[in-house]
Structure formats: structure tokens, C-alpha cells
Amino acid sequence: MPEGDTVWRQARDLRAVLEGKKLVSSDFRVPAHATLDLSGQTVTSVESRGKHLLMYVGGLVIHSHLAMEGHWDSYPVHNGRSAKWRKPTFAARAVLTTDQAQVVGFSLGTLEVLPEALVGNAVGHLGPDLLGPGWDAEEALRRLLAEPERAIGLALLDQRNLAGIGNIYRNELCFLGRIHPASAVMGVPDLPRMAGLAKRLLEANHDRSQRSTTGGQARGEAASWVYGLAGKPCKRCGVLITHGTLADPAFTVRAARDIYWCPRCQAEPGAS
Template sequence: MLRTARRLTQALADGPLVRAELRWPSVAGANLVGAQALETVSHGKHLLTRFDDGRTLHTHLRMEGTYQIRRTLPQPQRWPQHTVRVVLATSRWTCVGISLGMVDLVATTQESSVIGHLGPDLMADDVDVATAAANLRAQGDRAIGEVLLDQRVAAGIGTIYTAETLWLHRINPWLPASEVPDPENVMSTAAQIMRCSADAPSITATGDPRPGRGTHTYGRANQPCRRCGTPIREGRLGQPPSDRVTYWCPRCQAR
């Protein structure tokens, strides 16, 4: 998400908006034409595009969403897809949000109304590891894998980095959060590998950029553990319909 924020910041810095479409019922009548985008920042999986008129566009990609950035054409390009939710264009670049899960327009001073419920952003330059760790400890008997996916505890960790972080620390995904021996270290590891991936996309969780070698456990069900050779297992964290996939080594990460 940090990479997306950086791309949007760069593309929209070219000048004021010459086209702005918000195809979302609650903000469909809003007019952003003429506003200058100052920056787009990420908080976990949320994106905040701030404008010079004191407003912020809040969007969330969820699982399927994406932003496409293309050259602005002399004749306005049509985006007929029913999945298009946002179109923001300067005279040079057009940014299109497709299959977005959230679209809000709020005063920049009121951004807390859309992200105030989230935990510390692990992708932040000054990440608050202490608060993230305290939030983790407060989860009691909840499975640590489920806790790491809870954006209210710490924002930004998804299924890939949950699985990878737990493997690095030899922690079983179903270990109660209260039994995790060093929450600060766990959160620091998650923040570090996520940040490295954002800063240099070629850097993987394993450090190996070759296809199929970028993770220790994620997506490797029934393949040998890179540490001990035991076949990696696949399971589900949480309760349906909001359960999430996870991967672990039954030997390295035994209960």
C-alpha cells in the first residue's frame, strides 16, 4: 500500500485536477476539479489523498482493488467498467481506482473519523512498536495469527507477512497472544520485512527474488520447510465468513 501511495503522490503532483469522478453513492456529487493533490499517504491498507482545499479522499483497496495510472489523453478517456470507483486526472496523468472497497471524502482535520479505529501503522517511518505490542498483549487468548491480522491491533499486516513473521519467530499461528514471549520483537520483525518490500519490491521475505522462492511458508502448502524440511501445512484463522488462510511448519512452529 505504501508503494501505491507513493505512485499516486507522484502522478497527482503534476497540477490541479482537470477531471474528478467519484463513483460511490455517498460522495457522487462531490466536485474536486481544480483542487491540487498535496500527497497520498497510507495507514495500513487505507489510502488518504489530501488536497489543498482542506479535503481528504479516503479509499481502501480491500482484496481486489487497484489503482491504474495512465497518460491523460487529449480527448477524455472513457472508463465504462462497472468496477471503476474513482477517476482523478491532471493534465498529464490519470489515476483510476478499480474495485475499491471504500470511498469517503472528509475534512483533512477529520481523518480520524475514517482511520481512528486502527492500530499503529507498521509501515510508518516512526512506527510505534510499543503501542502495537501492548495492543497484542491485550488480546488474551486469541490466536496470535488472528491477532496480527486484526487492523485494530496494528495496521498493515496481511496474510503473507503474518505467516512469514510467525515462521521467523517459530511461533504457532494458534498460540494465545498472551503467551507470545516477545511481542515487541514480533511487531518489529513484521514492520521490517514489510518496509523492505515496499522500499525495494525485488526484496522478498526470504531475500531470494527468484520465482517461487520469495516466501518461507506462505503459498507453500505441502512443500518442504526451508529450515527443517517438514512439509508446510495450510489452515484457516478466525471464524467464517471472515476467516483467513495461513501457513506454518508443524515442526518449527509446534505448540
């Protein structure tokens, strides 16, 4: 599942093959940009902002969001031809080709091309980026505390507060903080510590191909404390992990997201 660390790696890998390179062709397979041709333009930079990816080219910005299944793949080009794609052609939304590489955006949740001056329209709402050079812990806390009665599991997932946390990290952070995801922000015992831990977890994982929140190079069930482990014993106390969903009243059109917690380590709000 793409979260801030995944998008950070995508930006790093795309920089290696695109930054400073001239495009020999571009192919945008979405109606709004189907006629746009960026051939001859140079990619000046590639960067991530939370779970958003930005490519600057020819005074424009290619903005994408991976959503649940999106991914950018890179393929070497030899004698003008790219290596075979690893995913089906029908899933491609954008194809950018240089004389040495071809990058393909598959199943992107969002794909738009904006003038550089309007990039704020795409990412200006985001809170401090957990993996960005301008991380501001005080601003992140101010935003979280602006709605003290909101569920912490919703506040962490809201990219307007701090950018980069997805559903896996929010569940793991609540476990590590010994707080139920539905508990109010104002009930979190040490909110600054939780925000700091979020940053440390993403930083620890941004260079790993396999995410682990339990430490080291753990894989599979050993890599998570609670996420995806419903019915399994808690690694801390042995009580079986519970699964539920948590809807966000602020975004009624979005489906409720999965939450996982230990009933002993993370008492539900109102429980004695």
C-alpha cells in the same frame, strides 16, 4: 494481495503524479459521491496509513481501502485524452484527472470522501503504522499484550494493534517466530522481536514489485517460507507444510482466513 507495503507504493506512485496538481475533472462511481465535483481543486498530499490510502484535496479527504483486489492505476494524458486503461471500465470506482495524468481506482473495497476534520473517523482506530513516520514499537506491544490470550495470528492481523500486516505477513511472521498462528499472544517467546521483524520485512519490501520474505529478490515459491506452500517441504526442516483456517471470534461476520505452518517448526497449541 494488497498489504501495507503495497499501499505504501501506491501512495508513493500517486504522489508523483497528483501532489501539488490541480484536478481538471473527477468522477466518483459510487452512489454516495456520484455528484461530487472536485475539478479546479488541488491535491495537497497523498499518504498511506497501514492498508488505507488518503488523498487530501480541497479541504476533503478521499479515503480508500484496497481490500482483496483493489488497485490505483496511473495513465499519462496527452492532448486531453488518457492512455487506454489496463483494467475494465466497469471496475472503476474513482477517476481523477489532471492535465498530465489520470488515476483510476479499480475494485476498491472502500471509497469515501470526508471533510479533513473527520479523517479520524476513517483511520483513527489504527495502531502504529509499520511504514509510517510515527512508528511506536512500545504502543504496538501494549496493544498486542492487551489481550494476552488472543491467538497471535489474529492479533497480528488486527489493524487496531499495528497497521499494515496482511495474511501473507502474519503467516510468514509466525513461521519466523517458530509459533503456530493459533498460539496465544502470551506464548510468543519474544514478542518485541516479532514486532520489530514485521517492521523490517515491510520496509525491505516496500520498494519491491515482487514481495519476498526469505531475503533478496527471490520469486515464486522461493519468496515465501510457508504462505501458499501447503504440501511443500519446509525450507527449514523438510516436513510438509500444512494448511488450515483461523476464524476470529471478535469479527464473526468475517470469513476464516487461511493459515500455513510447519508442524515441526510451529507446534500446534497443546501438542506435546
